[in-house]
Amino acid sequence: MRVLILGGDGYLGWPTAMDFAAKGHDVWVMDNYMRRNIARETCSEALMPNPNLHDRAEIFHALTGGKIHVVVGNCADYRLLSKVFVECQPETVIHYAEQPSAPYSMRGFDEARLTFNNNLNATFNLIWAVMEHAPSCHIVKLGTMGEYGTPNIDIEEGWLEVEHNGRKDKFLFPRQAGSLYHTTKVLDTDLLWFYVRTHGLRVTDLMQGPVYGLASEQSEMDERLLPNFHYDDIFGTVVNRFLVQAVASVPLTIYGKGGQTRGYLNLKDTLQCVELAMNTPVEPGKLRILNQFTEQFSVKQLAEKVQRVGNAMGLNVQIKNIDNPRKELEEHYYNAKHYGLLEMGLKPHYMTEEVIAEMLEMVARYKSGIDRNKIEPRVRWKQQS
Template identity: 75%
Template sequence: MRVLILGGDGYLGWPTAMAYANKGHEVCVVDNYLRRHLAVATSSEALMPNPNLNDRAEIWKSVAGETIWTVIGDCTDYRTISDVFKSFGPEVVIHYAEQPSAPYSMIDFDSARLTLSNNLETTLNVIWAVMEHAPECHIIKLGTMGEYGTPNIDIEEGWLEVEHKGRKQNFLYPRQAGSLYHTTKVLDTDLLWFYVRTHGLRVTDLMQGPVYGLSTEESDQDDRLLPNFHYDDIFGTVVNRFLVQAVAGIPLTVYGKGGQVRGYLNLKDTLQCVELAMNNPVEKGSLRILNQFTETFSVNELAEKVRRVGNGMGLDVEIKSIENPRKELEEHYYNPQHSGLLDLGLEPHYMTDDVVAEMLEKVLEYKDRIDGRKILPRVRWS
């Protein structure tokens, strides 16, 4: 297939590009380095050095002999994206090109405006480019489990049947996001659903939980091919922060009571899930929503896991609760459904002790580059 990956320099985009090129697909990636610029602007640089996108593509070519086409361009510019669609003619577009940090979106007005305009404009441009240049193209869009928030009822996969005064209809599951970033994802979903209804697009919206891991079949071949690994409070996930804190001898900082439960998945499973969506396209005029995670953990459970494995490796790991910089429930009901991807054939890689140990070992190799000043919360919700 001709696969267009928007946001191809990112944590998910780059491993996706290599994996699908490795499977014989023709892959084109687009990125404007927004993530790299924002990371520098907020002193949140990644732990491992990541060559730029063109260099990564060259390294990949020398390692695997395969070409990944690269375009350095801004997906909020319709002409850029339109030209790529016209010249590449994608059969599937994987849309990762968004500002993905909840804390970044909460810094100030400028960060809020950038997040809102970037994320919605890229999505609108993808929709129009498909309508104008590739109406058969399957849009695979990355949403987030954070769109649902933490309601006191089970979370369904995208839709909820509502019975009202004796009549029934399916609606998008009610969403109440906990940050402006997550709210842009809700708005993306509404935008996609609108154009599916009016213009017959084919869309899969993947409600993904936080992803962890650096190892894929392709990135394991050369450290210069590793995905971005951010460990700071703005672009790093809780898993990455805990791994780096464990290695640096800084107590693992649990926000508040630590009862916040989320659904996590291994990077290898993101690659599988997106591929399953790609190989099983939906009909035109359909919006398929799949909840993309494999297991749930509370923050306390994650901290305990990293402590146990770290101590077993001879690290001195402690856990410390700090005031929660976010506005979120610290103890809550959480029961999201996630059978759709399993039904399509997903074979999960779980967060075993071995997997945690492997991630700690990789971070240990780069211990000298850890900057402890980046880890504690610098952004507060209010």
């Protein structure tokens, strides 16, 4: 399969590129280093050093013989994206290229504007590049479970059948996101759905939960091939923050009551899901939506898991509740369906004690690089009274 990965320098993009290249696919990656630049600007650099894309592609080639074509550039630039499409003629595009930090998108006007412009333009340009240069190409788009928010009803897989005044129809499941970043993902879905309906695009929209983990088959060969690992308040996920806090003997900081429940998945399962989607393209004119996570738990349960494993390793892990910088429900109903990918063959890797221990050991190797000042929240959703 000839596959173009937009956002190929990212946490998910780079391991996907290596995995697909190792399996013999013809892999192209495109990335403009937006994440690296924002991380530098906001003092949110990753814990482990990541060589640039050209260097990483060379290291990967030297170790495996696999080839990854690298394009450093902005997919919000339509001319450049068109040129890449004409050269690559992708059969599948994996679209990861977005500004994915909720706190960054809530920092102020400039950051909100950048997130809005970047994410919507990247998706819009991708749609047009497919229509103009590779009309039968299957778009695999990374959405997020955060698009649904935390409704007081079960979350269905993408769609909801509604009966109203005796008549029935099926609609996109209601979306009510909790940050501007997540709202751009809602708008992406709507944009894709519009072009699927009107122009017959073939799209899989993967509603993904927070991903954790660093290990993939390839990064185990050489740590320079590890994906980025951020632990700060801007790019760091809650899992990464807790791991680093445990290693650095800083109490794990739960935002508010800690009842915020989400569906999580291992990086290895993201690779499986994206591959499953790629290998079973949808028909033209179809939008397939799959909820992409394997298990759900609350922030408090997550902290307790890390504490239990950390203490067994002799780390003396403490937990502290702090004022919530976000505007979100801290206790709520949460029951999200996720059967589609399992039916397609996903074999989940769960967050076992061994998995947490492996991640803690990896972080501990880089302990001297941890900057404790990066972990406390620096962005607030609302003015504090």
